[in-house]
Amino acid sequence: MTPVRIGVPSAEEFLEPVQIVVEKVGSIAGVEQDDLTSLSIAVLELVKNGMEHGNDMDPDKEITICLEVLPGSLRVQVGDQGSWTPAGDVGFKPGEGDQLYSDRGRGILIARNLARWVDFDLSPEGKTLATLIWPIP
């Protein structure tokens, strides 16, 4: 099966269509019904980060999402127009200092806890590319 690709402007109103497509592809790929929400939450954390931090919520900047069914896993890649890679640890460590009561953060923490694997890299063109792996039967 050819991958499912989506490219959307960096604007919040496109989050829900992406969420719906991600769950649909997850369901076709064999992700358990009960886990589809967790899958789409994890992916949308990456999509929101790309929109906010990579593309500054500029609707002229595209976010791409590519969903590919591999043996034993669904691979989701989220690309933005920035050139960020994490320097050392990223994401919140709640419980340490003020972070527990922060009204933001937690995105990477949640994505990493829900998915089997989440990491960030640069694409061949030097743009931020987040990769998420979800196990499938």
Added chain:
Amino acid sequence: MTPVRIGVPSAEEFLEPVQIVVEKVGSIAGVEQDDLTSLSIAVLELVKNGMEHGNDMDPDKEITICLEVLPGSLRVQVGDQGSWTPAGDVGFKPGEGDQLYSDRGRGILIARNLARWVDFDLSPEGKTLATLIWPIP
């Protein structure tokens, strides 16, 4: 706003996610609430044709849908892996002969009646590209 792009395998289960995205983009582009269904019907007629006639329902063959907001119109382009362009008239002319009772056909007829404009061409790479124009305020 950057165009919205979707690429899906040629398989029926992807029609509904495409329908949902098309209506969402239509709504953001300013298509009247009441016309969103007609918009997605017209687009899905082209998507189904691409899947069936262009890609032989082969899930390894991709259908691409690109939605772009232009001044006064929403332009939707549907691409498949075939190299078809209509030779003269295409689509049903119901009322002539057996076509009235056929259990298929009617796709292009419906798309052309609902949208402002529908036509077919070859992409620069020589692949079938259907273009649909929908008026927006």
Added chain:
Amino acid sequence: MKIQEQVKDGVTIVRLTGKLISGPELMELKTAFQNLVNQDRHKKVVLDLGGVTWMDSSGLGVIVSGHTTLRRAEGMMKILNATKKIHELFIITKLITVFETFASESEAIASFKEPEKA
């Protein structure tokens, strides 16, 4: 899409709700029409589209093929409650010349009655 059947005054009302989008569900509808013939309930059929929110040429195709299946066995299908948008599809495709359409269930049912002798 959901298919529900109800019999009233000897007329089978087939009620569809949701999206009639291509896929296994449309095949179920095709089977449902065939079953009406197998169960000898095909003489008087009303297809209630009141709850259908989305439908395209594939949905129309299954309805026409159902019509043909019923006609071959001397049955008859009428359309009830098509929304404005769906009615438009029947007009565009001239299927409006094939089907009798109704906006009231009781009128659709009554239309199957033999005309009273004067």
Added chain:
Amino acid sequence: MKIQEQVKDGVTIVRLTGKLISGPELMELKTAFQNLVNQDRHKKVVLDLGGVTWMDSSGLGVIVSGHTTLRRAEGMMKILNATKKIHELFIITKLITVFETFASESEAIASFKEPEKA
């Protein structure tokens, strides 16, 4: 997302239903918490998440910021009916250490009562 409010035994129950996805609706929820303070109904608040089908870090962020808004005015918010999946998010983020959570509305309401003098 839908926000509904109900007062029971002096406790304001804020019921959320649907998807808590980033966007204007989440801002409405933020405003709703501020309004509780403005209307002096912030002392005893129960946030009922029973009808929430989807929520991510942005939703959690608004809930935490609501908690902070209420606390600053010496109010208190407790969580009711978080589904298994949403409860998991509270655990992952350690917010479970910030909020008291309940699976029964009457217990959530009762928890605001002053302990009886012996």
